[in-house]
Amino acid sequence: MTxxxxxxxxxxxxxxxxxxxxxxxxxxxxxxxxxxxxTGIATNFIQDNQSQSxxxxxxxxxxxxxxxxxxxxxxxxxxxxxxxCVDLRKDSLTFGKHFSIVLDAIEHNQLYIxxxxxxxFLVLEDQTIFxxxxxxxxxxxxxRGIIYNDKTLNIDWGFPTENLMLSEKDKALPTLEAYxxx
Ligand SMILES: Cc1cn([C@H]2C[C@H](O)[C@@H](COP(=O)(O)OP(=O)(O)O[C@H]3O[C@@H](C)C(=O)[C@@H](O)[C@H]3O)O2)c(=O)[nH]c1=O
Numbered sequence: 169m170t171x172x173x174x175x176x177x178x179x180x181x182x183x184x185x186x187x188x189x190x191x192x193x194x195x196x197x198x199x200x201x202x203x204x205x206x207t208g209i210a211t212n213f214i215q216d217n218q219s220q221s222x223x224x225x226x227x228x229x230x231x232x233x234x235x236x237x238x239x240x241x242x243x244x245x246x247x248x249x250x251x252x253c254v255d256l257r258k259d260s261l262t263f264g265k266h267f268s269i270v271l272d273a274i275e276h277n278q279l280y281i282x283x284x285x286x287x288x289f290l291v292l293e294d295q296t297i298f299x300x301x302x303x304x305x306x307x308x309x310x311x312r313g314i315i316y317n318d319k320t321l322n323i324d325w326g327f328p329t330e331n332l333m334l335s336e337k338d339k340a341l342p343t344l345e346a347y348x349x350x
Contacts, residue, residue: 169199171206174267176255179285180207181269182241182278195276198241198301207280213241213301221291221298225333226325228288229254229314229341236310237283238302247296248272249289252323254314257284264344266323273297286314290325290332312350313341320344 170183182203184195196202204210221227229252232238242251254266270292271277281287289298314321317329321344325332342350 169196169202169206171203176253176262176265176267176285177260178209178282179253179255179267180280182280184276184278186276197243197276197278203241203280209239209280209282211239211241211303213303215302215305216299217302218245218297218299221296222333223291223294223296224327224331225291226288226316226338227291227335228252228338229286229316229321230288231256231284231286231312232304232307232310233312234310236304236307238304239283240281240287240300240302241278242271242281242287242289242298242300243276243278244271244273245297245299246273247291247293249291249296249298250325250327251279251289252287252325253279253281254286254321254323255284256286257282260284264320266321268323286312288316290327292327312347313338314344314347315341318344
């Protein structure tokens with residue numbers, strides 16, 4: 169696997185070694201020892217999640233705060249997404265900056281998102297299956313979020329916004345400014 173740090177410290181793009189033969193392909197989707205050696209980050213993933221979405225669905229921007237903050241290792245099993253993470257670490261030089269990347273089931277690329285980031289993705293193909301590892305359990309009371317089209321964050325989702333499909337919960341998320349004043 170190859171690992172490349174993004175413009176946001178501690179946030180990495182990971183490309184697995186995909187081995188192809190006449191039957192199809194094989195790759196190690198997670199290898200703790202290699203991950204830790206190449207990122208320098210000790211991991212303890214304890215929950216795996218999977219979701220399926222139609223094209224035009226946007227999930228996010230989400231995070232859990234406090235004792236239930238989560239680092240995530242995200243990837244696409246089927247289809248394609250534009251994945252976005254936002255640095256909300258208050259002591260970070262890149263606070264408020266985001267990183268975005270297309271993740272798909274052809275490249276099998278992954279994104280490691282540290283604790284203290286908000287995360288979201290826009291689904292670019294129908295029946296996309298998204299999968300991720302988390303290093304902390306789901307805790308409803310610790311869930312927070314920021315509206316995907318926050319003017320300060322200024323994320324280019326590259327998709328006509330009138331066609332997006334969001335949960336009622338996500339439509340009601342606060343701006344970055346309101347989140348910071350919560
Ligand atoms: C995230 C989560 C949700 N749920 C439940 C709550 C709810 O009934 C249903 C769907 O939850 P949501 O609408 O929050 O699902 P979703 O919008 O897919 O939430 C996810 O979005 C992406 C962007 C992330 O980064 C994730 O951490 C997570 O917040 O699943 C769990 O049981 N465990 C979990 O870990």
